Amino acid sequence: MIDPSVQDASKPLIKIRKLRKSYGANEVLKGISLDVHEGEVISIIGASGSGKSTFLRCLNLMETPTTGFMDFERFAFDFEAGARRQPTPQQLCALRARIGMVFQSYNLWPHMTVLENVIEAPIQVRRLPRKEAVAEAEALLQRIGLYEKRHAYPSKLSGGQQQRVAIVRALAMAPKVMLFDEVTSALDPELVGEVLALMGSLAADGMTMLLVTHEMAFARDVGTRTLFFDGGVIAEDGPPAEIIGAPRSDRLRQFLRRVLHEPACLGLPA
């Protein structure tokens, strides 16, 4: 499961401490602390409204946490209002360039071809020469079997193909970490497999990943760690076999029963 040497590399890739996020009086995240180590594939599960998506969005600062601390590479932030280490707009962009994120809706830019979608950020943000960006993009598209579609517009692609291009578009930034926010939820069932397969191959390559998902089989078979979010806190944290296979709390058991429909398939108590 988790490579012990990775765990021993005592310094985590991302260190989150006491992260809180409120919208007005509504506190969605109530103090999250988490160490993410290199190569970990962390599945985040939980009921809707438990804060899991908000947490993911806080990681690449699509949402700015209300208070808390975050360390990642050269970034060290304190989100408390008025704190000296609050992220600047430049730092926001620089951090997001290092942490890729893919969403439920693929959101390819419709006025650009597949290739143009993939090379846009590397050219504009990484300042890569066009030639290099194209070479990298073509290699990535080859890998997912969409090289032939590189001059097609997104509207000509199936949902699964579009989502794979969206993943490749994020990978083209050569991120250190990838975040996936329910990336298969909008897809027709028969298209889910190709997207999960791509994510699985990324995990096999050692990419550090955090994913909010309802795909329990993926969380169990590919994930190295599972977090159960409940009411804005991490209620359970451990290896998938333990969290999904042998849930300790009633809340988690209830949740899994609802998600899986058939308790028998994972040997849950009916």
Place this chain on the structure above:
Amino acid sequence: MTMMQDSWMAWRDEVLTYGPGFLTATLVVLGVTVASILVSWVCGLLGALGKQSRWPPVRALASFYVWFIRGTPTLVQVFIVYFGMPQIGVKLSPLTAGIIALGISSGAYVAETIRAGLAAIPRGQLESAQALGMSPRTMMVRIVLPQVFRIILPSLTNEAISAVKNTSLLSTITVVELTLYAQLMIATTFRPFDFYIAAALIYLGITSILSQLSAYFERRYARLS
């Protein structure tokens, strides 16, 4: 035979006499149209972005601009710029005043068009650009505006048709465009029907080309989406 020949000769004389004048006046119309459209795009973009600004004073200014222009006659706006501004020390030539007035005027309508175009871009597209580390400026230039431009091209073409017709207002501030040229010729020939019809046909020619263009853009956009 002779009658036909006579009328042909008469036609030739007319064209030779008034043709060059009409041509010059038409070029003035085209020049003013193009220049005022460029001004209107700048004003429109500033107005649309201003309405979305984070700063309330900028928002208020943009709203005032659109409200004032859309609520007052274009002719009065032309008078304010040409006759009114000198009183506060800004004296402009008729042509410059006319281009600025028409540009600012049309800009308010363009602003509303652009605003609607901006609203048509799904939030998620911006989110994914943001998540890739794009700065707001890059996002605007590379993702938002190219799409907005495509969406609003048909409306912009319609606005251009109005711009052509509105150039006739400049006849009131001594710009010798088509309408004023026709008036001047009528003053010596006493043939208002002939000259106003001739002017109308030239306007119609220009606007017809533009509406063909608008229809083409609409078809093309429909194909893309």
